[in-house]
Amino acid sequence: MNTGHHEASWRLPESDPYVHVDPGHYVRLARIAERGAFDSLFLADSPQLWGGIGQRPAGALDPLTLLTALATATEHIGLIATASTSYNSPYDLARRLASLDIVSDGRAGWNIVTTAGAEAARNFGLEREPPHAERYARAADFLDVALKLWDSWEDDAIVADKAAGVWGDDRKVHPARHEGPYFRVAGALDVPRSPQARPLLVQAGSSADGKAFAARYAEAVFTAQQTLADAQVFYADLKYRTERAGRNPEHLKVLPGIVPVIGSTEAEARAAERVLAEHIVPEHGLKRLERLLQLAPDSLELDRRLPEDLPPESAVEGARSRYTLVVSLARREQLTVRQLIGRLGGGRGHQTFAGTPEQIADRIETWFTQGAADGFNVMPPVLPSGLDAFVDHVVPVLRARGLFRTEYGPRRTLRERYGLPRPANRYPTPSHG
Amino acid sequence: MNTGHHEASWRLPESDPYVHVDPGHYVRLARIAERGAFDSLFLADSPQLWGGIGQRPAGALDPLTLLTALATATEHIGLIATASTSYNSPYDLARRLASLDIVSDGRAGWNIVTTAGAEAARNFGLEREPPHAERYARAADFLDVALKLWDSWEDDAIVADKAAGVWGDDRKVHPARHEGPYFRVAGALDVPRSPQARPLLVQAGSSADGKAFAARYAEAVFTAQQTLADAQVFYADLKYRTERAGRNPEHLKVLPGIVPVIGSTEAEARAAERVLAEHIVPEHGLKRLERLLQLAPDSLELDRRLPEDLPPESAVEGARSRYTLVVSLARREQLTVRQLIGRLGGGRGHQTFAGTPEQIADRIETWFTQGAADGFNVMPPVLPSGLDAFVDHVVPVLRARGLFRTEYGPRRTLRERYGLPRPANRYPTPSHG
Numbered sequence: 056m057n058t059g060h061h062e063a064s065w066r067l068p069e070s071d072p073y074v075h076v077d078p079g080h081y082v083r084l085a086r087i088a089e090r091g092a093f094d095s096l097f098l099a100d101s102p103q104l105w106g107g108i109g110q111r112p113a114g115a116l117d118p119l120t121l122l123t124a125l126a127t128a129t130e131h132i133g134l135i136a137t138a139s140t141s142y143n144s145p146y147d148l149a150r151r152l153a154s155l156d157i158v159s160d161g162r163a164g165w166n167i168v169t170t171a172g173a174e175a176a177r178n179f180g181l182e183r184e185p186p187h188a189e190r191y192a193r194a195a196d197f198l199d200v201a202l203k204l205w206d207s208w209e210d211d212a213i214v215a216d217k218a219a220g221v222w223g224d225d226r227k228v229h230p231a232r233h234e235g236p237y238f239r240v241a242g243a244l245d246v247p248r249s250p251q252a253r254p255l256l257v258q259a260g261s262s263a264d265g266k267a268f269a270a271r272y273a274e275a276v277f278t279a280q281q282t283l284a285d286a287q288v289f290y291a292d293l294k295y296r297t298e299r300a301g302r303n304p305e306h307l308k309v310l311p312g313i314v315p316v317i318g319s320t321e322a323e324a325r326a327a328e329r330v331l332a333e334h335i336v337p338e339h340g341l342k343r344l345e346r347l348l349q350l351a352p353d354s355l356e357l358d359r360r361l362p363e364d365l366p367p368e369s370a371v372e373g374a375r376s377r378y379t380l381v382v383s384l385a386r387r388e389q390l391t392v393r394q395l396i397g398r399l400g401g402g403r404g405h406q407t408f409a410g411t412p413e414q415i416a417d418r419i420e421t422w423f424t425q426g427a428a429d430g431f432n433v434m435p436p437v438l439p440s441g442l443d444a445f446v447d448h449v450v451p452v453l454r455a456r457g458l459f460r461t462e463y464g465p466r467r468t469l470r471e472r473y474g475l476p477r478p479a480n481r482y483p484t485p486s487h488g
Numbered sequence: 489m490n491t492g493h494h495e496a497s498w499r500l501p502e503s504d505p506y507v508h509v510d511p512g513h514y515v516r517l518a519r520i521a522e523r524g525a526f527d528s529l530f531l532a533d534s535p536q537l538w539g540g541i542g543q544r545p546a547g548a549l550d551p552l553t554l555l556t557a558l559a560t561a562t563e564h565i566g567l568i569a570t571a572s573t574s575y576n577s578p579y580d581l582a583r584r585l586a587s588l589d590i591v592s593d594g595r596a597g598w599n600i601v602t603t604a605g606a607e608a609a610r611n612f613g614l615e616r617e618p619p620h621a622e623r624y625a626r627a628a629d630f631l632d633v634a635l636k637l638w639d640s641w642e643d644d645a646i647v648a649d650k651a652a653g654v655w656g657d658d659r660k661v662h663p664a665r666h667e668g669p670y671f672r673v674a675g676a677l678d679v680p681r682s683p684q685a686r687p688l689l690v691q692a693g694s695s696a697d698g699k700a701f702a703a704r705y706a707e708a709v710f711t712a713q714q715t716l717a718d719a720q721v722f723y724a725d726l727k728y729r730t731e732r733a734g735r736n737p738e739h740l741k742v743l744p745g746i747v748p749v750i751g752s753t754e755a756e757a758r759a760a761e762r763v764l765a766e767h768i769v770p771e772h773g774l775k776r777l778e779r780l781l782q783l784a785p786d787s788l789e790l791d792r793r794l795p796e797d798l799p800p801e802s803a804v805e806g807a808r809s810r811y812t813l814v815v816s817l818a819r820r821e822q823l824t825v826r827q828l829i830g831r832l833g834g835g836r837g838h839q840t841f842a843g844t845p846e847q848i849a850d851r852i853e854t855w856f857t858q859g860a861a862d863g864f865n866v867m868p869p870v871l872p873s874g875l876d877a878f879v880d881h882v883v884p885v886l887r888a889r890g891l892f893r894t895e896y897g898p899r900r901t902l903r904e905r906y907g908l909p910r911p912a913n914r915y916p917t918p919s920h921g
Binding site: 063065066067068070072073075076078081082102103104107108109110111112113114115116117119120121123124125126127128142143144146147150151154155157158159160174177178179180207208212213215217220221222223224225228238239240241242243244245246247249334336 | 496498499500501503505506508509511514515535536537540541542543544545546547548549550552553554556557558559560561575576577579580583584587588590591592593607610611612613640641645646648650653654655656657658661671672673674675676677678679680682767769
């Protein structure tokens, strides 16, 4: 959401390298997305400043804060903020998300992350990140109590009987009384039930732990997939797991990321892609790659391939699914480290696709109709121009093919836009039957 | 900030009892305050739903979330959010406040509280609130690390050299490396330095611990004072302590609360006050009073005075200064419990003053010129009408007397409006001398 999803975008002549501390920039982006009738804005996050500020724009506004500021500057678009279950308290975060749902009139979403990385852990009093499985166990306990808190108030708890001096019905407010393995929370949420009852629940880890978690809790899943075949396998697996967890698989939407490099001809798109790649400083990418692969500094060489003896995914305590994706990509396409960095620079593992608006629409249509995606997380390499181009040139093609809405229509919540029901409250009072 | 600061305001015919979950309500209030050229909006808070929802509008939006939503709907007004040092992590809260300062273009303020009450503690995994002194010790450690984090980035850390591919100067970013009694935080804040460098720091506890804390850290202090004499003593004491702490006493502003009940005649104002008092349900006030005084349920009687044998302030682990204020008020004016509840219903300890606009302006002028206040926290008993009336009728009198600005003038930060300097960074690089 600053100068673009491509790490070198800030170096282009069109880019303002100070834009990520300009609130007007985000309002402009949100309004372009609303012009395109997008479902939602999504902000990734990790609470740490890793690797210094030398290489590219660093220092991200807190996503919930930024999206809350956009709530009053927009009308329709959903606002999906990343927040960590490892470094928040459930009472506080549940309250902030319910508050965002109220101030946005039903447009709040939460991208649930467990936060990999020792740097984040050391900002919160720990020496290192908790192990992968423990992070997910804590996340499950976090969700269990947050879901209780969002049910604290029944929908009709407010009575507002002025004559009798009775504002609310205390029988319709329910303390959490949660005693879990990680969290103890006694009281009811101090925010009335919000328009969506709770935020749209989103998840993005594609490891085994991550998929099990998603099947149980998530309503949308962001995922990085490089090939149609991989995306189809992931899609089918997640839908199957969701059904096995006793849920309707249509109530979990799979949303791969796509980094569209748009040109009026294919040659123009490829040229734009080359310009971006030429602005990457490979030494910076090398450091990030070593970190992702949990290798010691200086263990990779730019013009050689990855070592053969990398550990298996299960030995990784960090971002597992991204690890496997990167290693597979390098092996499948026999890339040197330099080439791999070029491929990752655009979307950090998400598919980059350069082409004409029709070619990009073809790719989207194929994935959408061939069981690989219910929708897409569009990640323009350069902002705002890449978002403008997508809305002005790709969206009309999708609309002409009947694949995307032409306008928002009457006001609906984010959950309704995703085709999801409003959750029922777990505490029906006897008068409700 | 819902239907008004008087606890019975929601029962008036003019009040919408659902208004506190209507984001438009808050935007309207903020715009009235900007019409009056007020310095700031302030939201008190405690993360708990105490005492049920039967009596009056309950369930408050998270203040930082609500004020962030108002940032994009307003232009000038400061946004002061209450947040607890007992139930937040410094890295996260420092980041959210810096983010609000950026999205509001320099209008963020933080009312620092240690949060009394077992109900809040039990929402965050504790059995009861930590002792008063320990809460303040934790608050000091919290501030020490937050102040380091807000200095993480020097003002000129961003270089933005596109040609060289160098975005920032890593020598001008400083990890906190904080190892305090309560908090360990290793890294630098992942948000660039904000327009005010840090939020305006506000404090509201008037206990001995609270005043010592304010003298060390606060730039503004909200306080509840019932009489001019008490307010003068408090004002002089706090300025003296600030000077003793090595700070300029003018850099700490003392802001007593006032609940103005405005009438076009004094009789009309007194009638409005009576109508509000008649809508109080005394049994509800009784329960709250027993809680504040840390008495067992049913230990007070409505038509008798307070017991003689109440414990001294130092034995209270909750909200100490409010305890002493209430006991002193009851003893000084020889009030029955019922009368005391009537007095507290309007402003929970803040002075209620009923009169004409001129009389209210007289009161304000006296306190301002007689060493009792640098400004006021205006708490209308009924909203939005009471704020409208203050802006339309009291503010013009104050302006005619030269006591208050007529317009905002050129854009300034909240700190500049309070007449405070922008803090210097603790880490000047050698090139700065």
